[in-house]
Structures are given as structure tokens and as C-alpha cells.
Amino acid sequence: MLNFEDGSTLHGSIVIGADGVHSRVRTLLHHDPDARFTGHVAYRGMVSVDDLEPNLVEPKFNLWAGPSAHVVAYYVRRGELLNYVALTEEAGWKTESWTTRADKSDLAAQFQDWNPTVQTIIDHTQEGQCYKWALLMREPLSTWSSARTTLLGDAAHPMVPYLAQGSVMAIEDAWVLAHYLAAHPTTPDFALKAYEEARIERTGKIQIAAWEQGQLNHAVGRGGDISERGDGGGFSKSSWIYGYDVCALYPD
Ligand SMILES: Cc1cc2nc3c(=O)[nH]c(=O)nc-3n(C[C@H](O)[C@H](O)[C@H](O)COP(=O)(O)OP(=O)(O)OC[C@H]3O[C@@H](n4cnc5c(N)ncnc54)[C@H](O)[C@@H]3O)c2cc1C
Known part of the structure; x- marks a missing residue:
């Protein structure tokens, strides 16, 4: 049962904290510092x-x-x-x-x-x-879920927008979560754990890669077009990010 500040309550079998970078659900679960x-x-x-x-x-x-x-x-x-x-x-x-x-x-x-x-x-x-x-930003977490509560999107993995992946990761999360909930309708705690295991490494790596992309962008050049740089600005190395097909990996 969820209790809200306005006194209302809600019953449900799981809680998904998709409440953004200042996630209250995350703070309640993990007691980590705010963003x-x-x-x-x-x-x-x-x-x-x-x-x-x-x-x-x-x-x-x-x-x-x-x-x-x-x-x-x-x-x-x-x-x-x-x-x-x-x-x-x-x-x-x-x-x-x-x-x-x-x-x-x-x-x-x-x-x-x-x-x-x-x-x-x-x-x-x-x-x-x-x-x-x-x-x-908040630091990558080593675990997201606890029993029947989990996190999704910026609540789980806020990141700087230098790889344009924050919303993308939230959408991928939602797809994978739906996949596991549909596959395990009678054991939602198992579904949440499987979802976390499927998502936590990839999203944590992208949080770090996004920050590193910012360092790369800001370290060199004189305000020129980055595509003219020999290394393509670092984006050419990113097929693991942009080539990921979540629908193929987790079919509905
Ligand atoms: C400058 C900038 C550029 C960006 N560019 C890109 C881009 O090009 N591509 C990309 O993929 N991403 C981009 N992002 C990132 C993207 O905006 C976020 O990753 C995305 O919005 C996260 O979605 P979310 O649903 O997890 O969180 P949010 O969009 O933050 O949504 C959380 C929701 O929860 C609500 N909420 C919070 N607390 C409570 C509460 N206690 N009770 C009820 N509701 C609550 C909030 O009001 C909000 O509506 C960019 C971000 C920035 C800042």
C-alpha cells in the first residue's frame, strides 16, 4: 500500500519509481544522496x-x-x-x-x-x-530493486545528455520491464529482479560514457565542427549504444 502526502492511499502488486532525477522512491529504497x-x-x-x-x-x-x-x-x-x-x-x-x-x-x-x-x-x-x-547526476547504483519495488529511467540512472540517451534508456527500461512482467505474471518480484539484471550494467555504462563524452567534447578543438576531427568526435566507437535493438532482444 502506498501512502501519499495528501492522505490518499493506493494498493498495487508492484511499485515502479519512475519519478525522475530527484526520485523519492530511490531515496526511500537506497538512502543515497540526492542528485x-x-x-x-x-x-x-x-x-x-x-x-x-x-x-x-x-x-x-x-x-x-x-x-x-x-x-x-x-x-x-x-x-x-x-x-x-x-x-x-x-x-x-x-x-x-x-x-x-x-x-x-x-x-x-x-x-x-x-x-x-x-x-x-x-x-x-x-x-x-x-x-x-x-x-x-547521481552515481550508478549496484542494485535497483527491493522485493516488489524498482526504479526506471532517471530515477535509476540519471545522466548528462551528451550521448542523448536519458529518455532512450527510460524507454528501453519500460520495454524490458514489460517483457519480464508479461513473462512472469504470478511472480512479479522475480520479474523485477530479472529486469534489473537485464538493465543495470548497460545503463550504468552509458551514465559513465555520457560523462566521458562531455569531457572529450570539452577537452579539445577551438569551436569547430567535430565531424572534421579525425576520430569522429568519439561517436564512431558507440555502436554498442546506438546499435542496440531492445525489441529484438526482448520480444513482446
Ligand atoms: C538539456 C537536456 C537534453 C536532453 N536531451 C536528451 C536527448 O536528446 N535524448 C534523450 O534520450 N534524453 C535527453 N535528455 C534526458 C531526458 O530528458 C531524461 O532522461 C528523461 O526525461 C527521463 O525520463 P523519466 O521519465 O525517467 O524522468 P522525468 O522526465 O524527470 O519524469 C519524472 C516524472 O515524475 C514526476 N514526479 C517526480 N516526483 C514525483 C512525485 N513525488 N509524485 C508524483 N510525480 C512525481 C515528475 O513531475 C515527472 O513528470 C536530456 C536532458 C536534458 C536536461
């Missing part, structure tokens, strides 16, 4: 392609890397908008929010000597349309 600020900050904006010169960037995942920062940009909404995220290191700023507006001129100043395409994208962001938030 910590990584010192990294994400600025996110979208620019209408009507405000940009045609084909300013290629229709792919574009990444510019430089000292202590990197920028990614790609088209969304059938190519009508260019979405970008600029990632910087700012030790003093810790507000976590999807709606905190950033000062565009601050962002432009941080990237003033970068690739001109980066500056163009920032310059064409409409006032008030650039948002900023702190990136948080």
Missing part, C-alpha cells in the same frame, strides 16, 4: 528556419566542440525549426528548471570566438526564447 550539480549548464533554443539563410547547417546531428563547452544543433518539426543546445561549464549556477530564461547576450558572449555558424544561430534566437538549466 548533485555537475557544474555543467545547458542552454536550449529554437530558431525558425525562415530567419536563417537556407541550409545553414546540414540535416544531421551537428556538433561543435571547444574548450569547456560544446554546441549541438539539428532540425525539428519537419525542418521548420533548428533546435540547439549549448553546453557550458558554470560552477556557480544551479537552478534546475525547464522554464528559466537565459540572457541571449550572455550566451553570445560565451561563444563569441567560435565557428560563425554557432554565432549566427545564437544571434537569430528570438528574445526570451533561450532557456537554461543545470545538469544533475
Whole structure:
């Protein structure tokens, strides 16, 4: 039985803590410290392609890397908008929010000597349309589940977004959990343990790899296009991440 702050209660056979990076379920299960600020900050904006010169960037995942920062940009909404995220290191700023507006001129100043395409994208962001938030992490856990309670998504394995895998891992988790619950309907505690065993190593490795990708992005270059680097920016080594077919491995 679950008891909520508002006094309500709920009965169920299992509890899945899919309650994000500050997971209360995780804290109750593991008593580990809450998420910590990584010192990294994400600025996110979208620019209408009507405000940009045609084909300013290629229709792919574009990444510019430089000292202590990197920028990614790609088209969304059938190519009508260019979405970008600029990632910087700012030790003093810790507000976590999807709606905190950033000062565009601050962002432009941080990237003033970068690739001109980066500056163009920032310059064409409409006032008030650039948002900023702190990136948080928790350390990988050695176990997730306890009897009939488990974790899923950021509650289990929050990560920096440098491999674009946080939501992907949550979706994979959900698929694998559904697979085991369907296979073991009368023994949910067994299903939760099998789910954890299937997921914990992969997600822990990706948490670490995502952080390392940030270190790689921020360590070298001078604000240039990372695809021009000889090592492909490190992404070429990542088929174990992007080539993983969860549906084939855990058929429904
Ligand atoms: C800048 C940035 C860029 C990103 N880019 C990507 C990307 O390109 N690709 C990718 O795959 N991932 C990306 N991510 C990561 C992705 O956003 C997260 O990994 C994903 O949202 C995690 O999903 P979740 O459902 O586990 O947690 P959340 O999305 O945090 O959802 C948890 C939910 O639980 C609710 N909740 C929490 N506590 C309680 C409570 N006590 N009672 C009731 N409800 C509660 C919250 O309100 C929330 O709705 C990015 C993240 C950031 C910050």
C-alpha cells in the first residue's frame, strides 16, 4: 500500500519509481544522496528556419566542440525549426528548471570566438526564447530493486545528455520491464529482479560514457565542427549504444 502526502492511499502488486532525477522512491529504497550539480549548464533554443539563410547547417546531428563547452544543433518539426543546445561549464549556477530564461547576450558572449555558424544561430534566437538549466547526476547504483519495488529511467540512472540517451534508456527500461512482467505474471518480484539484471550494467555504462563524452567534447578543438576531427568526435566507437535493438532482444 502506498501512502501519499495528501492522505490518499493506493494498493498495487508492484511499485515502479519512475519519478525522475530527484526520485523519492530511490531515496526511500537506497538512502543515497540526492542528485548533485555537475557544474555543467545547458542552454536550449529554437530558431525558425525562415530567419536563417537556407541550409545553414546540414540535416544531421551537428556538433561543435571547444574548450569547456560544446554546441549541438539539428532540425525539428519537419525542418521548420533548428533546435540547439549549448553546453557550458558554470560552477556557480544551479537552478534546475525547464522554464528559466537565459540572457541571449550572455550566451553570445560565451561563444563569441567560435565557428560563425554557432554565432549566427545564437544571434537569430528570438528574445526570451533561450532557456537554461543545470545538469544533475547521481552515481550508478549496484542494485535497483527491493522485493516488489524498482526504479526506471532517471530515477535509476540519471545522466548528462551528451550521448542523448536519458529518455532512450527510460524507454528501453519500460520495454524490458514489460517483457519480464508479461513473462512472469504470478511472480512479479522475480520479474523485477530479472529486469534489473537485464538493465543495470548497460545503463550504468552509458551514465559513465555520457560523462566521458562531455569531457572529450570539452577537452579539445577551438569551436569547430567535430565531424572534421579525425576520430569522429568519439561517436564512431558507440555502436554498442546506438546499435542496440531492445525489441529484438526482448520480444513482446
Ligand atoms: C538539456 C537536456 C537534453 C536532453 N536531451 C536528451 C536527448 O536528446 N535524448 C534523450 O534520450 N534524453 C535527453 N535528455 C534526458 C531526458 O530528458 C531524461 O532522461 C528523461 O526525461 C527521463 O525520463 P523519466 O521519465 O525517467 O524522468 P522525468 O522526465 O524527470 O519524469 C519524472 C516524472 O515524475 C514526476 N514526479 C517526480 N516526483 C514525483 C512525485 N513525488 N509524485 C508524483 N510525480 C512525481 C515528475 O513531475 C515527472 O513528470 C536530456 C536532458 C536534458 C536536461
